Amino acid sequence: MIKFENVIKTYNNSRALDGINLQIHHGEFISLVGLSGAGKSTLLKLIIGEEQIDGGKILIDDIDISQVKKSDLPYLRRKIGMVFQDIKLLPKRTAFENVAFAMEVCGHHSEKIQSEVPKILDLVGLLHKRDSFPEEMSGGEKQRVAIARALSHRPVLLLADEPTGNLDEVNAGEVLDLLLKINQLGTTVILATHASDLVNKIKKRVVTIEEGKITMQQEKGRYQL
Amino acid sequence: MFESISFFRIMKIGFVNFWRNFWLSLAATIVMTVTLVIFSTLLLVFVLTNYSIHTIQNTVxxxxxxxxxxxxxxxxxxxxxxxxxxxxxxxxxxxxxxxxxxxxxxxxxxxxxxxxxxxxxxxxxxxxxxxxxxxxxxxxxxxxxxxxxxxxxxxxxxxxxDNRLVIDRLNKILKFIVTFGLVLVAVFVFIAILVIFNTITLTIYNRKEEVEIMRLVGATNWYIRGPFLTESVLYSIFSTIITGLLFIPVFYKVLPKVIAYVNPQVNIYANSLFHFGYLVLILFVLALLLSVVSTMFAIRKYLKI
Missing domain, CATH: 3.30.70.3040 (Alpha-Beta Plaits)
Structure with a gap:
């Protein structure tokens, strides 16, 4: 599904990613581990076209994303959901409205939004919080709303960049369970994290990045540096 | 570019932004209005003087x-x-x-x-x-x-x-009006552009979070830019309406008296191009041009898409 071929990314003459070769298949759950600044976030940003590569190739379903026109990037992004450590919910909108916002932006009709959003909120287990504002929710709940938002386009791929970074153990566990559930439903998930205990629980493929290079790949792996 | 539902939503966000930053929007509208008032005064004086000269020339x-x-x-x-x-x-x-x-x-x-x-x-x-x-x-x-x-x-x-003396004098006045007027218009055009540029920049700043999320969830570039353009089109519409309302009495009450006083032979209202509708149209085009240009500048500079 996604193929990195000798990908290079440099910032101000320092290499953030140095010759990455990686293949990710449909329906996989991949944990991308490494210290902060190792290049995990950069890798995710390259996938959604937020950053441009300086060498090599990234193929998503055989489409070379460096060839995708800037005006077509939004359509690529609709195929890919993304969640972040800082969650990025709109504070003045309820859980429902935050998810609906993503659908509105992409031109879905109101009737569809009205019928879809409750389903997605139900999937993340927050239908009872549909009218709550972000400040009335726990960190884990907020992150689950963000995941619901990312799922609103029914993406084939979900990228999670340190989604549990700001959460306590219980909340982090909730979020992880949700990501695993989404993966079971068929969505490919890439989880970038440095939370070792979390990764050890998953028991799925682990890719370790150090200083912009992949140093280890294990099937059903553990967090190791 | 986008479907009608998106168009409707873009307009709605634009309207909401306009009302949320009401005082900023008001300032932008007022500056634009002042520019339009100066411009239309100049335009009317110019047209009148020019027309008078033409009429007098024909009598020589x-x-x-x-x-x-x-x-x-x-x-x-x-x-x-x-x-x-x-x-x-x-x-x-x-x-x-x-x-x-x-x-x-x-x-x-x-x-x-x-x-x-x-x-x-x-x-x-x-x-x-x-x-x-x-x-x-x-x-x-x-x-x-x-x-x-x-x-x-x-x-x-x-x-x-020998009416040449009168005509010469009128020509001098005309030249003065054009020079002085153009400078004045240029100054206010510059101010209007700056104020609108800053207003839109502030709106962009206020909506930074929203824009970032929009981008993230796959909003098209025009969907992101649209509301800012809508907002600036609103400035043009409102300032054109205000200027138009101010000029209705000028056009239909004051001007005929001025003309009758200055030169009774001149019946500029007989000229089909001298029509209130045209004035409003010219004002709207000017306002639209100013606001859209300054908004595009602000978008290019501050809206990272």
């Missing part, structure tokens, strides 16, 4: 009075001679008989004059030529030429009403 001509009893074929020869001059626009010939008839017709109601005219055995009025040139500046030279020895035996008198 050189009149040539021939000696009484001069044979018509000689007059025609001189007329043809003069018409060759490329500077001359038209030469109008009024024969002695025509002059006599029109004089009689003009004083029909006056028994004294009618009686005296009847006493005459001979037509006392000379044949005349009325000459108009293309350029106002050519009149003195042409008048001088007609007074030369060549025509001394045929022409009795050459006369032209």
């Amino acid at each position: 001509d050189v009149s040539v009075y021939f000696k009484i009893g001069l044979a018509e074929d000689q007059i025609v020869k001189i007329k043809d001679d003069i018409s060759q001059d490329p500077r001359i626009k038209e030469v109008d010939y009024v024969s002695a008989a025509q002059a006599f008839d029109s004089f009689k017709a003009a004083h029909q109601g006056d028994p004294l004059i009618t009686e005296s005219l009847n006493e005459l055995t001979e037509n006392p009025l000379p044949a005349t030529l009325h000459i108009k040139t293309y350029n106002l500046g050519d009149y003195p030279a042409i008048a001088q030429n007609l007074e030369s020895d060549q025509y001394k035996n045929s022409i009795d008198k050459v006369n032209f009403e």
